[in-house]
Amino acid sequence: MASTIRIVSRSSPMALAQVERVRGLLHREHPGLVTQVVPVTTSGDRWQGALSQLGGKGAFTKEVDAALLSGEADLAVHCLKDMPGDRPLPEGTTVAAYLERDDIRDAVVLPEGHTPLTLDELPHGAKVGTSSVRRVAQLADSHPWLECTPIRGNANSRLAKLDAGEFDALILAVSGLHRIGLEERISQILDVDAMCPPIGAGILALQCRVDDTDTIDAIGPLNHVPTWREAHAERMMLHALQGHCNSPIAGYAACAADGSLSLRAKVFTPDGKKVVNAHEWAGALTPDELGMATALALLRQGARELIDQIPH
Structure with a gap:
């Protein structure tokens, strides 16, 4: 088990508050563990123009990923909604835990x-x-x-x-x-019916290197399984849609007390005049399969055309 974990995060007050939450949970699980904060300022934080000009949401994660992959840090704390959904995580990294989901509204x-x-x-x-x-x-x-x-x-x-x-x-x-x-x-x-939330709303994702088994073992107890299931369904749906940062895509998965999992999702035109929506239940499907099924339901209704006609 790791004796020290260096946590990299964006340097905004909210990001640092999120890191403190993770540190508190880690210290509760491992009283002798030492944690250090490695703050970085990302290109997304510095840029005040449209995100599409910086390549989308990756502008908020690029420098964090670099610190993780270079070995400057062992763990990254992300708002899942800020992590790009149209491409995989940087090679050599994984999300090893999802904290219990907060309010999505x-x-x-x-x-x-x-x-x-x-x-x-x-x-x-x-x-x-x-x-x-x-x-x-x-x-x-x-x-x-x-x-x-x-x-x-x-x-x-x-x-x-x-x-x-x-x-x-x-x-x-x-x-x-x-x-x-x-x-x-x-x-x-x-209410979510009035303002459908972004994919990954309210979820903090803990990312580390795939070969760092000490850190993976240390953060394992922090993983909230219902949130993990919701996150996987939502992210697979977003990945299958291949939306970009100018794509108005919304949705949320819900894991009920009995373990049943569902996923609602919507794709809009920028002016909101057209919208396609889907609501699928997992049944025997895995979360990833639910995400794919929901994406296919949206694509059958014309989501691809709505997404592709938006400049980016």
């Missing part, structure tokens, strides 16, 4: 001190800050009177821009606000 956040409002109550032309094509597509359909305005940066910097008057509202992940201790900023929590 999105939230409406208003400027500090503002009277709580719902999306329906926001005035015509209100500027809603989000750079998520998934959120933009759904809001364009459900709330066409709102103006979705691009915003980049970590949650803390986005909230600062909101409070400075640059936006009338933000849409942020409920789980992220909880992780940085700012859940009191939530004005409304959006």
Whole structure:
């Protein structure tokens, strides 16, 4: 068993809070274990333009992967939703554990001190800050009177821009606000039927080198099997669709108390005018097979055409 584990992560307040959660769990399982934090600033953190110009979500993981593969670190903590789904993990690495899933829903956040409002109550032309094509597509359909305005940066910097008057509202992940201790900023929590979440929402993935058996053994007890099943179903579906960073794809798997697993998924046009959706149950299928079956159901309805017509 490893005596020291070096944990690499993005250097944002939320990412470091996530690392502290992992460190706490590791110390509970292995009281004598020493953990060290190796923060990195990724190209995605530095860039303030469209992610597609940097090659998509890989901009948030490239430097983290490099630290892991070079031996500078032993373990990486990722938000699963930020890990590219259209290509495999870097050769020589694996996700060895998934923490128990947090809230998958999105939230409406208003400027500090503002009277709580719902999306329906926001005035015509209100500027809603989000750079998520998934959120933009759904809001364009459900709330066409709102103006979705691009915003980049970590949650803390986005909230600062909101409070400075640059936006009338933000849409942020409920789980992220909880992780940085700012859940009191939530004005409304959006039901998944109103705002379908991103693939991997609320899941922290622990990545390490495939040959590092000491680290794999150490983090093994942290793996939450129902979340592992949900993650595999969702990620296989995303991989089979071969979407890119401009593809509005949403969905979530749910593992019921009796062990039954289902997967809902949607593919939108950027303006939200067209949507294909599927809801499949695993039955005897493995999570990966469920993900593939759900992708095929979407493709039969024209998901490939919707994805391919979006520039990237």
